[in-house]
Amino acid sequence: MKKTIPLLIVILGGLIFVAWAFSPHYLIQEVFYNQFYLPWIYAASGFAMFLGVISLSMMHSNKIKRRAPKWQYSYLFFAGFIVTALAGFIGGTQKGSVLMWMFENMQMPMSATMFSLLAFYMASAAYKAFRARSPEATVLLVAAIVVMLAQVPLGVRISRHMPAISQWILDVPNLASKRGIALGVGLGSVATSLKILLGIERSYLGGGD
């Protein structure tokens, strides 16, 4: 019973959405989806956000209580959360507000800095690990160099054919492999979905079976 009811909910929910995806009938498209499902989902999304805030706050407060490793940073979470929320609620989100100032001068540069670290890791990895150890690795290396050169204005100065060669690499060998992967993922998703709908796949219920 403990597993049968959740299983039935999943199967029923899944079948309803299969019907919604494939049937243009008024009952499923208008009555179920527009009149019943949409209003519910709007209400639920607000609660989901609320649940997220509660969950995150509980995690950090527990961390502080237990003096878990790096617990001091949890105070920063609360500081950031409270200050940002107050700035938004009190000052609004329009141009010139405290929230926008914080966004432009704190969040934007800090987030961009984290993202830009990628360039340093890539350069280091390229130097340390990108070796032509086998014919396949050599092909990969040459393709990478051509695409990298064609991406920048300097590449066009080296040869006007560079963008065309790069485009061919992206359009032909790259696409062949991408399509193969996409088809594999698609078929896998369909098979997994069917297994869940038919109650064969139950690992999401927990308990190991």
Add this chain to the structure above:
Amino acid sequence: MNLFERMQKLDRRWIYIVVALAIIIPLMIPYDSDNVTTPPTENLYQMIDSFAGREDRAILMSFYHDAATMPELFPMEVAILRHAFERNVKVFALTWSPAGAPIIEFAINTVKEEFPDIQSGVHYCNFGYKPQAFAMILGMGDNIANTMNTDAEGRKLENLPIMKGINNYSEMNLVVEFSGSVAGMSWVTYARPKFGLNVAVGVTAVMAADLYPYLQSGQLIGMLSGLKGAAEYEKLVDIFAAYRDPMIDYSITVDEDGNKILPGRPFGREILNDESSLALSKITTQTKAKFTADQYAAFTAKYPEHLTLLNSLRSDEEGLAVIDVTQITPDMRDQMGEVLFRELNQLTRNTLYKFKVARIGMNAQSVAHIMIIVFIIMGNVGYFIQKARGAKD
């Protein structure tokens, strides 16, 4: 330890320093370079441009990303907004992520500063953050005003002037999804087959390869990939949308037949391939407005009351009449008025920093790419020499 062994064991901090310098120096010292435009960028540009001046057409910009991916995506958003504002294209904006809401505000405000006539609710409309993307995507296919209900400022959509002639995807016929993922596929899955919506994406460079299949199949009508895509779009806007002909009087907005006269000019392959058009998209500071004899005569004819002043500023270089805007004193500026001053500045073909960020970034990326290639070659040379020596021993 010989040189090649040292090369193999080079401390990564040296690599970090070289990469940092390779990026910082070109950012601080901009130089003119040509970003050759590619079909995915050109197709998107042409699609947006085909909506120019039309009451019954609009584009939707979906800002589905946070601040981390802004260095790559923000210049694209600014370039497209600039294009739309220059060419009188209606713009709607939304985000599926709460973190995207301030980015919409920031992007619109950044561009709007240069377009004093552009108004919220008339020329653009920000829906703000909306949860439940799938429901919204499908709902807008039936009716935008009913689905979105209000804009980010809480105004009822049905009362806004921008909604005149805009009901659903038949009119708001193009969406551009900006993200650091394959989120644009939601539009391809739900809105394109059912409503015939045209979908384009602006993505970070690392995600571009994942989206090429959809581009080739035609499910995506265009794609801006990373900073390069943004740089290409900036260039197209400079050459076409922001172009001003000295001989045309842009204060006249309607021709004799009642048709709208739009600033800028339509996309043209021959213009793009013409070497002289590169002068329109320079990123170094430009201060001189240059005219042929005919252009100068036509230009001064628009401002007969300022002819003496313009002649006093004029000098001749290589057979062209030249006006250097740095020679204009505050008194002269007061005398000539803001309209003439702005037009002269536009004719210098100088681009504001915020409208050339991606191209400046591409210069840095050029050097960084070359550095990475050099690193790869050096690493391999060291590896093979060391391997050959090991085999010999």
